[in-house]
Amino acid sequence: MYKIGVIPGDxxxxxxxxxxxxxxxxxxxxxxxxxxxxxYDFGGDRYLATGEILPxxxxxxFRQLDAILLGAIGHPDVKPGILExxxxxxxxxxLDQYINLRPVKLYPGVYTPIKDxxxxxxxxxxxxxxxxxxxxxxxxxxxxxxxxxxxxQESINTRKxxxxxxxxxxxxxxxRNKERKLTLCGKTNVLTYAFDLWERTFNEVAKExxxxxxxxxxxxxxxMWFVKNPEWFDVVVTDNMFGDIITDLxxxxxxxxxxxxxxxxxxxxxxxxxxxxxSAPKYTGMNVINPLAAIxxxxxxxxxxxxxxxxxxxxxxxxxxxxxxLKSLAAGQMGYSTSEVGDxxxxxxxxx
Ligand code: IPM
Ligand code: MN
Numbered sequence: 001m002y003k004i005g006v007i008p009g010d011x012x013x014x015x016x017x018x019x020x021x022x023x024x025x026x027x028x029x030x031x032x033x034x035x036x037x038x039x040y041d042f043g044g045d046r047y048l049a050t051g052e053i054l055p056x057x058x059x060x061x062f063r064q065l066d067a068i069l070l071g072a073i074g075h076p077d078v079k080p081g082i083l084e085x086x087x088x089x090x091x092x093x094x095l096d097q098y099i100n101l102r103p104v105k106l107y108p109g110v111y112t113p114i115k116d117x118x119x120x121x122x123x124x125x126x127x128x129x130x131x132x133x134x135x136x137x138x139x140x141x142x143x144x145x146x147x148x149x150x151x152x153q154e155s156i157n158t159r160k161x162x163x164x165x166x167x168x169x170x171x172x173x174x175x176r177n178k179e180r181k182l183t184l185c186g187k188t189n190v191l192t193y194a195f196d197l198w199e200r201t202f203n204e205v206a207k208e209x210x211x212x213x214x215x216x217x218x219x220x221x222x223x224m225w226f227v228k229n230p231e232w233f234d235v236v237v238t239d240n241m242f243g244d245i246i247t248d249l250x251x252x253x254x255x256x257x258x259x260x261x262x263x264x265x266x267x268x269x270x271x272x273x274x275x276x277x278x279s280a281p282k283y284t285g286m287n288v289i290n291p292l293a294a295i296x297x298x299x300x301x302x303x304x305x306x307x308x309x310x311x312x313x314x315x316x317x318x319x320x321x322x323x324x325x326l327k328s329l330a331a332g333q334m335g336y337s338t339s340e341v342g343d344x345x346x347x348x349x350x351x352x
Contacts, residue, residue, distance in 0.1 A: 002035040002305055005061075005068040009043040010083070011279025012289040013071025019291035019342025020069060020298040023317075026346040027302060027310040038065065042087055044075020044279075053086035059094045067301050068272035071294065072279035091272055092130050097264035098161065099168050100128035100243060101300070102276070104230075104250035107259065109323035114253050117230060122253055124233035125176065127169040128243025130264055132161040133194075135240045157194045157239065162201045168267065169237035170209045179234035181213040182206075185222045185242055198239065223249055251276060258290035258329035259322075261297040263304060273301040280331065288332040291342050292318055317348035 006021070008014035021037070028035060038061075042054050062068060073088045074080075091097070106112050106122035114122070136156035143149050166184075173182045184202045186195035199216070206214045217225060219242045225232055226249050238246065251260035257277035265271040275293030283289045295318060303311035321344050327335040334341060 002033065002066040003038060003064065004035050004301075005038045005040060005065045007040045007042055007068060007087075008071040009073045009087070009279065010045070010075045011072055011281045011284045013043070013073075013279055015285070015287065015289055015338050016275060016291040016294035017069065017071040019338060019345075020294040022342045022346045023295045023314060023349055024298050024302070026349040027298075027307070027314060030313065030350050031307060031310040033307055033310070043073065044078045044083055047083065047086075048075070048077060053083065054090055059091070062091065062095060062270055065270050067305060068270065069294075069298060069301060070272055070274040072275065072277065074279040074281075076281045089135065092264050095264075095266055095270050095272070096131060097266045097269075097271060098129065098131045098164060099263070099265040099267070100126075100130040100240075100247075101172075101263040101265055102126040102128060102243075102247040102250060102260070103262075103300075104247070104254045104260075106254045107319045107322040109326070110255035110259065110329060112253050112255060114227060114230065117253075121231040123178075124230065124250075125172065125235050126243060126247050126250055127165065127172060127235060127237045128247060129161060129165040129238070129240050130243075131240070132156050132158060133240035155191075155194050155239070155241070157197050159197060159201060162198050162239075163205065166198075166202050166205050166237055168265075169235055170205060170212055173212050173235040174209065176235060179213070180211060181215060181234040182209075183215040183217055183222075183233060183236045185217050185219050185236050185238035185246065187219050187242070188216070189218060194239070202237070219246065222246060226250060226253060247276070255322075255329050257293065258331070259292050259296065261293045261300055263297075263300045265304065271301075271304055273297040273304070283331045286332075287337045287339055288334075289338050290326075290329050290331060290334060291338050292321070292329065292345075295342070295345055313349045313352065314345070316352065317345045320348055321345055 008017040106119045139153040188195040299314040
């Protein structure tokens, strides 16, 4: 019996989560696993009504869960940063979800802006460190608001943090068993402290994985290669900031924000899964947003919980819907409503 926390969050979050839960239910019927949902209403509306963002007591409750499914964070009436830091980043940090796992896979029938590349070329995974680097919040202002103002934002890189991320990436590459190739993405030509640590750690850990090929690319170059030769990549490991940037590029080449999902993983603790598309306020309540990213987030969650067969069923169903049904992944242009897409995927999950 899995205990799953559900945070629909802001905007279209609740619409896409509703569809993901539909698919979860279908998967549980055919795969015979049981779960219980615990609903949480954290997000912009609650913050505006009560002033509460995410209390520490909620974090303590989350520790008792098996996983969390998150919809979207970001409210047009709340200053940017408050909810992102107060909810999303707080959960990542407090639950020590040190891996951000982002599959970049072009499904059949999905439009990619990359000419002459297809599903056989675009299928890789980015393992992003999720608790350190520039996201650690180290720094501050001096003489703020004056002409002499100084702002410092430091990238914190620990041996332990880099090593556990790199080790996870090697294990993941082995288990994925495709090209068995892991690429470190960094900036060793300029960030000669941070990525020296990363590169040394990478090379040391690599010795324990003689079956995995290794490679290195600077972050600027990898932006080029993701577009020009995406087929070169199997698994990519990188730090928090670079991972944030290159995974939006990855999302675009796999068809956009309507399809991209990710996991915030603590392999020894509680992990959280989310569509990475944001809250899309202008589409809220219209039943036009694409729920496939949230459905894929539920798939990642089930795979993480060990329900590999349920995950396989969901992915197969999503691929059938992208290849045979949807006109586009864009909100309002799918040819179906949000709930119709959820129904189609749920039915296909039950069929096969
Ligand atoms: C992501 C998002 C977040 C991040 C924001 C919303 C704080 O862009 O998950 O990639 O920067 O990590
Ligand atoms: Mn991002």
